Amino acid sequence: AQTVTQSQPEMSVQEAETVTLSCTYDTSESDYYLFWYKQPPSRQMILVIRQEAYKQQNATENRFSVNFQKAAKSFSLKISDSQLGDAAMYFCAYIRTSYDKVIFGPGTSLSVIP
Amino acid sequence: ETGVTQTPRHLVMGMTNKKSLKCEQHLGHNAMYWYKQSAKKPLELMFVYNFKEQTENNSVPSRFSPECPNSSHLFLHLHTLQPEDSALYLCASSQDGILALSSYNEQFFGPGTRLTVL
Numbered sequence: 001a002q003t004v005t006q007s008q009p010e011m012s013v014q015e016a017e018t019v020t021l022s023c024t025y026d027t028s029e030s031d032y033y034l035f036w037y038k039q040p041p042s043r044q045m046i047l048v049i050r051q052e053a054y055k056q057q058n059a060t061e062n063r064f065s066v067n068f069q070k071a072a073k074s075f076s077l078k079i080s081d082s083q084l085g086d087a088a089m090y091f092c093a094y095i096r097t098s099y100d101k102v103i104f105g106p107g108t109s110l111s112v113i114p
Numbered sequence: 115e116t117g118v119t120q121t122p123r124h125l126v127m128g129m130t131n132k133k134s135l136k137c138e139q140h141l142g143h144n145a146m147y148w149y150k151q152s153a154k155k156p157l158e159l160m161f162v163y164n165f166k167e168q169t170e171n172n173s174v175p176s177r178f179s180p181e182c183p184n185s186s187h188l189f190l191h192l193h194t195l196q197p198e199d200s201a202l203y204l205c206a207s208s209q210d211g212i213l214a215l216s217s218y219n220e221q222f223f224g225p226g227t228r229l230t231v232l
Contacts, residue, residue: 043204043226043228045204046223047221047222105158
């Protein structure tokens, strides 16, 4: 069975600094997608970044980038130049290409210190 | 209205009440989902509807009854709930319930309904 693990329940970062959130997953599939979702205090889940497993290049969206290590089944999120608005729960998620069931990790609560 | 909306945003109910949660998506998607988010637990997928047909029931108790009258609307009917059912209930939608290898199936989430069962 597929599982997603986020080993850091809580993280904190100084404003303008860089932080990396870790995520590992377990799957026997070769084709899949990985996502990072952000859930701010408003509770609305927002997609931050996505990665196709067949792509070697790491995805980047402005200040957000990932380090995708397929062999190690690792998918970490790097937030550069952290801003107060980045404070939120961050969920790593996995979905197989042939099925719609998304599997979420337990989340990492990120605090940004002014 | 844009995106995915959910009503009500907050709901308090007794164990003998019957209530319904509503979700509406304005994105032209074909798949809709109900998730339960409890404190300190991962998101739990409850139900999946694809083209109005239920394709997943993740061992959810019968006191939760989903209804999908069309691709844009999804309801969760609640009756005789228990206090442990108190949680945030999130609705999501995606373009299609079946992925193609050349695409991804990003899920768009609503703001959730905070449910408290007394």
